[in-house]
Amino acid sequence: MLTTNENERVVQEIPLVTSTSQNQLAVEVKNLCKIYEMGEITLDALSGVSFAIRRGECVAIVGESGSGKSTLLHIVGALDSPTSGDVRVGGLDPFGGSDLQVSHFRNRHVGFVFQHNNLLPEFSALENVIMPGLIAGRDTAEVYRRAQSLLERVGLGKRKDHYPGQLSGGEQQRVAIARALINEPVLLLADEPSGNLDSRNAANIHSLFAEINRDLKTTLMVVTHNQDFAHSLPRRIEMRDGRIIADTDV
Amino acid sequence: MQATFGIALPVFGIAVGVCAFTVVLSVMGGFVQGLKKRLLGVEPHIEIVVREGFGRIPENPELLTRLPELSKDIIAVTPFMKSDVIVQSSRKPMTALLWGIDPGKAEAVMQFKTYFAAPEDSFSALSEDAAVDSQSLSSDENHSSGTFPTLFAGEKLLEILDTEAGERLTLISTQPDEGLGGFAPTQQPVVVAGSFQTGSLTHDSKVIFTRLKVVQKFMDAEGEWSGIQVALREPLDAEKVSLTLNNALKSEGLRAKPWTESNKALLKALRLERWGMSFVLYMVILVGCFSITITLVLAVRRKAREMAILRSIGLRRIDLGLLYLCKGGSIGIVGVLLGLGSGLILLQIVSRIPLSVIEDAYPGHGLPVLVSWPDLLGVSIGSLVLSIIAAIWPAVEVMRIDPVETLSDRAV
Numbered sequence: 261m262l263t264t265n266e267n268e269r270v271v272q273e274i275p276l277v278t279s280t281s282q283n284q285l286a287v288e289v290k291n292l293c294k295i296y297e298m299g300e301i302t303l304d305a306l307s308g309v310s311f312a313i314r315r316g317e318c319v320a321i322v323g324e325s326g327s328g329k330s331t332l333l334h335i336v337g338a339l340d341s342p343t344s345g346d347v348r349v350g351g352l353d354p355f356g357g358s359d360l361q362v363s364h365f366r367n368r369h370v371g372f373v374f375q376h377n378n379l380l381p382e383f384s385a386l387e388n389v390i391m392p393g394l395i396a397g398r399d400t401a402e403v404y405r406r407a408q409s410l411l412e413r414v415g416l417g418k419r420k421d422h423y424p425g426q427l428s429g430g431e432q433q434r435v436a437i438a439r440a441l442i443n444e445p446v447l448l449l450a451d452e453p454s455g456n457l458d459s460r461n462a463a464n465i466h467s468l469f470a471e472i473n474r475d476l477k478t479t480l481m482v483v484t485h486n487q488d489f490a491h492s493l494p495r496r497i498e499m500r501d502g503r504i505i506a507d508t509d510v
Numbered sequence: 511m512q513a514t515f516g517i518a519l520p521v522f523g524i525a526v527g528v529c530a531f532t533v534v535l536s537v538m539g540g541f542v543q544g545l546k547k548r549l550l551g552v553e554p555h556i557e558i559v560v561r562e563g564f565g566r567i568p569e570n571p572e573l574l575t576r577l578p579e580l581s582k583d584i585i586a587v588t589p590f591m592k593s594d595v596i597v598q599s600s601r602k603p604m605t606a607l608l609w610g611i612d613p614g615k616a617e618a619v620m621q622f623k624t625y626f627a628a629p630e631d632s633f634s635a636l637s638e639d640a641a642v643d644s645q646s647l648s649s650d651e652n653h654s655s656g657t658f659p660t661l662f663a664g665e666k667l668l669e670i671l672d673t674e675a676g677e678r679l680t681l682i683s684t685q686p687d688e689g690l691g692g693f694a695p696t697q698q699p700v701v702v703a704g705s706f707q708t709g710s711l712t713h714d715s716k717v718i719f720t721r722l723k724v725v726q727k728f729m730d731a732e733g734e735w736s737g738i739q740v741a742l743r744e745p746l747d748a749e750k751v752s753l754t755l756n757n758a759l760k761s762e763g764l765r766a767k768p769w770t771e772s773n774k775a776l777l778k779a780l781r782l783e784r785w786g787m788s789f790v791l792y793m794v795i796l797v798g799c800f801s802i803t804i805t806l807v808l809a810v811r812r813k814a815r816e817m818a819i820l821r822s823i824g825l826r827r828i829d830l831g832l833l834y835l836c837k838g839g840s841i842g843i844v845g846v847l848l849g850l851g852s853g854l855i856l857l858q859i860v861s862r863i864p865l866s867v868i869e870d871a872y873p874g875h876g877l878p879v880l881v882s883w884p885d886l887l888g889v890s891i892g893s894l895v896l897s898i899i900a901a902i903w904p905a906v907e908v909m910r911i912d913p914v915e916t917l918s919d920r921a922v
Contacts, residue, residue: 337822340914359827363825363826363829366821368824377815378819382816392824396824439823
């Protein structure tokens with residue numbers, strides 16, 4: 261297990277913008293701070309967080325509620341913006357441009373899986389999966405082909421025309437994972453993907469993530485409270501009070 | 511189901527507004543068209559009169575032949591003489607407008623044929639040869655001998671005078687003439703050749719048509735005209751043609767007076783009424799648009815999570831905003847199409863069913879209808895623009911959705 265000091269050392273060893281290291285790193289975070297201001301009260305959600313994730317790595321972010329895990333995930337996925345600090349995903353700074361560029365980044369370079377209610381209820385499983393591909397403006401036929409193949413990979417090939425309301429929680433999460441992968445992102449971000457599932461479905465989702473990481477070489481960053489799942493992943497970043505307190509690389 | 515009902519409400523609101531607009535403006539258009547038709551059946555499209563004041567112009571046959579050459583829109587011209595008179599029947603007197611015309615040319619200038627009470631009547635009955643011999647008048651009348659000029663009077667005027675065709679009337683000048691016994695009004699016995707009904711109370715209760723020469727003699731204005739009546743191919747071009755004529759006739763001390771100037775107050779009132787009605791009807795459409803705003807704002811709040819998911823998978827703020835503007839536009843399009851369709855069907859119905867309240871003006875007919883397509887196009891485009899404007903607030907609301915806050919557990 262790495263201590264905080266060791267973690268800082270790791271970050272210091274990784275220069276932020278170097279072409280060689282950029283190609284090997286999926287995520288670089290340096291001195292990331294996020295402060296929420298609510299009237300006179302300020303809340304430090306993240307305080308000087310730094311770390312790096314190599315391409316193809318699979319990382320669990322663990323910690324107590326309110327430790328800043330989800331905030332970190334949202335900022336890395338450009339859903340939220342940092343108060344200060346640097347973030348690079350695939351060598352790109354997601355906050356360097358307009359809403360158009362940030363949206364393009366979210367669409368092409370990252371995929372999100374949330375805890376629940378991930379899908380658009382008025383669209384079928386297949387339509388949900390193709391949505392990011394259509395937003396990206398890719399060839400429709402190709403997008404449909406890839407969506408079909410991804411749904412088969414997650415075991416829902418025969419349920420592609422079912423609506424979210426007709427799918428179980430575990431099946432909905434699998435559709436969400438397929439959707440997150442449709443544009444072949446550099447990074448797949450999951451925020452407690454099995455938090456709402458029973459143990460059997462949770463185990464299925466965990467296996468699916470492992471498969472995706474192994475077969476597609478997609479970099480994974482998963483926030484989870486499930487210790488078994490966290491321990492099954494090769495690397496764990498533990499957070500407390502907006503800081504990284506441990507970075508364990510097995 | 512909830513969403514369908516939510517969208518149906520603003521669609522219905524717009525449709526009701528557009529339908530009301532279509533029906534009311536078309537019926538008003540029908541009434542105004544009828545009014546103008548009646549007005550122009552009697553009133554000349556253009557009058558050539560003296561440039562200043564109310565004087566007369568000297569007889570000028572050369573001008574009559576020159577006028578049609580000044581504008582290709584002119585189809586006929588005829589001189590006229592007008593004067594206020596008192597007309598006396600054997601039972602009662604009444605003021606009237608004595609209108610002297612050239613019987614041979616008036617038919618071409620005034621589209622009057624359909625207004626005569628008897629279908630066989632025409633202005634040619636006013637020619638000298640048709641004057642009625644006093645001997646043929648009813649025996650109980652104390653009339654003088656000789657032939658009398660004939661006239662056509664409005665049906666309402668004859669009704670007031672309690673007189674019928676074939677009976678005698680006396681025209682009394684309102685300007686006394688100096689005679690042997692001092693100042694006395696000029697009198698002229700005439701015989702009623704027939705009557706007319708234009709549908710315009712002003713004309714039907716006031717106007718008397720007779721031969722130009724009779725009026726000239728009666729007014730002691732031989733060799734003079736009040737002016738020249740001009741008929742145009744298209745009456746709505748009267749102002750444009752008047753400009754051309756004014757340029758040509760300025761040096762002769764004459765000017766062209768279009769019918770729109772003669773009926774300025776009436777046309778202004780009609781325009782004002784139309785504006786007022788349009789304003790009220792736009793208010794109805796505005797209420798429909800307000801329900802678009804309410805419905806879409808509620809939809810934004812109901813679907814905030816879906817919108818946040820779309821943002822998380824790469825949809826831009828502006829895309830979400832445009833999505834809601836398109837929703838507003840789509841509601842507008844459906845509402846306008848439904849409103850136009852139902853309005854046109856309603857017009858077909860009201861134009862075919864005779865109504866007792868308009869029986870006097872339109873016997874055996876339904877409401878008069880004139881569908882003005884440019885107006886309907888204007889209303890449709892206006893409603894569509896208002897629908898899109900109504901969607902601006904929801905569009906701004908959806909653009910302000912924060913995906914993090916909406917997708918976090920707190921928002922679930």
